[in-house]
Amino acid sequence: MTATDVRPEAPEAPPQGKDKPVRVLSFSQNLSRWDLKVSPYLYISPFFIMFAVVGLFPIAYTAVISFMEWDLVRNSGEFIGFDQYIWILQNPQFWTALRNTFSIFLLSSVPQLVFAIFIAAMLDKNIRAKTFWRTSVLLPYVMAPVAVALIFSNMFGDNHGLVNNVLTDLGLTPIPWHKDPFWSHVAIATMVNFRWTGYNALILLAAMQAVPRDYYEAATVDGAGAFRQFWSITLPSLRPTLIFVIITSTIGGLQIFDEPSQFDNTGQGGAAQQWLTITLFLYNIGWREWNFGRAAALAWILFLIILVIGLINLLVTRRLVRDEGGRGVSLSRKKGPRR
Amino acid sequence: MNARAFRRSAVAIAAFSASAVVLAGCASGNNNDAGGEDGEITLTVATFNDFGYTDELLQEYMDEHPNVTVEHTRAAESGDARSNFFAKLGKGGLADIEAVEIDWFAEAMQYSDMLAEAPDSVKGRWLDWKEAAATDADGRLVGFGTDIGPQGVCYRSELFAAAGLPSDPEGVAQLFDGDWENFLDVADQYKAATGKPMIDSANSVLQGIMNQVEYTYTEEDGAVIATENPEVQAAYELVAERAVPNSAYSGQWSDDWFASMANGEFAAMLCPGWMLGVIEGNAPDTTDWNIADVFPNGGGNWGGSYLTVPADGDNVEAALELADWLTAPEQQMKAFGNAGTFPSQIEALESQELADATNAYFQDAPVGEILSTRAEAVTVAPFKDENYFKYHDALQNAVIRVFDGVEDQETSWNTWVAEVEAF
Secondary structure, X not given: OHHHHHHHHHHHHXXXXXXXXXXXXXXXXXXXXXXXXXXXXXXXXXHHHHHHHHHHHHHHHHHHHHOEEEEOOOOEEEEOOXXXXXXXXXXHHHHHHHHHHHHHHHHHHHHHHHHHHHHHHHHHOOOXXXXXXXHHHHHHHHOOHHHHHHHHHHHOOOOOOHHHHHHHHOOOOOOOOOOOHHHHHHHHHHHHHHHHHHHHHHHHHHHHHOOOHHHHHHHHHHOOXXXXXXXXXXXXXXXHHHHHHHHHHHHHHHOOOHHHHOOOXXXXXOOOOOOOOHHHXXXXXXXHOOOHHHHHHHHHHHHHHHHHHHHHHHHHHHHHHHHOOOOOOOOOOOOOOOO | OOHXXXXXXXXXXXHHHHHHHHHHHHHHHHOOOOOOOOOOEEEEEEEEOOOOOOHHHHHHHHHHOOOEEXXXXXXXXXXXXXXXXXXXXXXXXXXXXXXXXXXXXHHHXXXXXXXXXXXXXXXXXXXXXXHHHOEOOOOOEOOEEOEOOEEEEEEEHHHHHXXXXXXXXXXXXXXXXXXXXXXXXXXXXHHHHHOOOOEEEHHHHHHHHHOOOOOOOEOOXXXXXXXXXXXXXXXXXXXXHHHOOOEEEOOOOOHHHHHHHHHOOOOEEEEEHHXXXXXXXXXOOOOOEEEEOOOOOOOOEOOOEEEEOEOOOOOHHHHHHHHHHHOOHHHHHHHHHHHOOOEOEHHXXXXXXXXXXXXXXXXXXXXXXXXXXXXXXXXXXXXXXXXXXXXXXXXXXXXXXXXXXOOOHHHHHHHHHHHHHHO
């Protein structure tokens, strides 16, 4: 691209600059000028080429398929317009799935963040064997989600589950884990919390570590107690990080799949769609009924929902972060995989 | 490419083609029976669960056909095989022989033109309905039947005796001889005596009834009759009213259900041949399981698989020959011995070996004889098109909702109707 493109420009150099060095060095100078301009793009291009192939293409292809009655095996389809979007929006199961998704998301994110902040605050203290504690916190995250789900679905068995066995031994009524939507959401949220609390705690811990220790010293001198210090120094400093954690867990929460699909042996979200989530619904349409057109349409609806909520998050974030006035507690705002 | 490099590669190519010619020559010298005139071939066979195709069995074939190497891969469960099958069908990458479970066989039959046709010589090997299900609208037979699932009734003799019911197989067979109403009457009796449900799951009763109905959710011309079909409604009502209170679980295959086989939560279950292994595996220390030669309302088949040969494979001819061999009565009897997969071949069903087969765990019950009788009692081959399981799943969910008390019988039926209309 560069070398041949550059050459024709060389003769143009003399008329403009009458300086001798420019003329003599014109080619290599041009080259370095181009180097300066083009190279950065070349350096970052691998990601964007990869992104185009494995990111953009599937997204666009999904959009195309979502307008077609698609036959996966014969790899052919018939254009049917917005029919499948309409089918999904009219399907009560979709709305149930949307309700469940938000319910599970709230039941998992809120307690998760509270616990994560608490754990991070504890780890931020000057305790012995720091690394050990910090590693232990991340252990649940390392476990495969399917393994976690297997263990927990055993605990939340209706008849012989650990939790219900304990409850009946105590003379209490067993909880209908697989019948009542609310309780099934609690059970699934528990799996999610088990896995992600430690991960969030570590992110928050990193942010806490960046809070200048002088603040705490000054506060101690001023006579502020541990709780007051936490409330007036730690929490406000955590705000940008908290927003990051909230956004990532929103995106993750809206795509929750492993835990609900492992919650019973059929993985279809329950007989009355008690714990059917949007991605689970998508999977059922796509891989159980082989209706890839509808699944693609649902994927796009989910994409739009996440986009809208992401935008709302972003607006809120901007507002709140501007309040921070450029304080340097932003090191943890890196992208990371989330649920 | 410079001259030297060119010369070098030319030599290499020449050497390679010379050896290829020699190899091909050798191969065609000692082989012409496997359809592989082009020399050594490798056939891949993909199954799931346990078809009983042991290394020894496949080695037998390789001994008879020295130019053939058979490679066998097993998916853990049929769902994995299903995903793989449809993701690769028509695109290449499937094994030379692919096993297809009856549950999704109708879906596969939609693409019967992509499957190789079985030779005429094998026709008539199987029970009529088994073969008919694998024959497409153009009359092409595209599936080699492996096993079938004729059902008897498995029961726990001690629990039956404790409930004051007959406990010997003959007595139980007489007890259950009759229709589904009678079956559920006995369940009522059992419950009255013990306070416990007799049946393992409500949905297995639904499955048992529906497998005796020829047209359930759709007709052959594709017309959907699901919600208006009086037989479906009657089955649902019978199950919701009478099987639900008499069942320990709404459906099968949950952890709780597996555990319940040993702890006496229920005393009887509908029992296809392959279920014997499931019971034995989950209740190894329970000693009173037995099987009775009876099934409510006649016979019923539950399950069974086929071998298919994708038409775009590299060795279609040889693969057909292997599929032919694997599903021949002699080999099917060996598979039955290996994994308990009950044969679907007429000749195997009539063999003395099958007649003599017993099962030590089930108190030495003559399972070969019992299941043969059960297979003969099957009169209806339900019409299951590619949408069958979508409808059936939804109806099973309706039963589960009633069982769980989430919705009452009528509401749950209406929910089902609404769901079906949304399909």
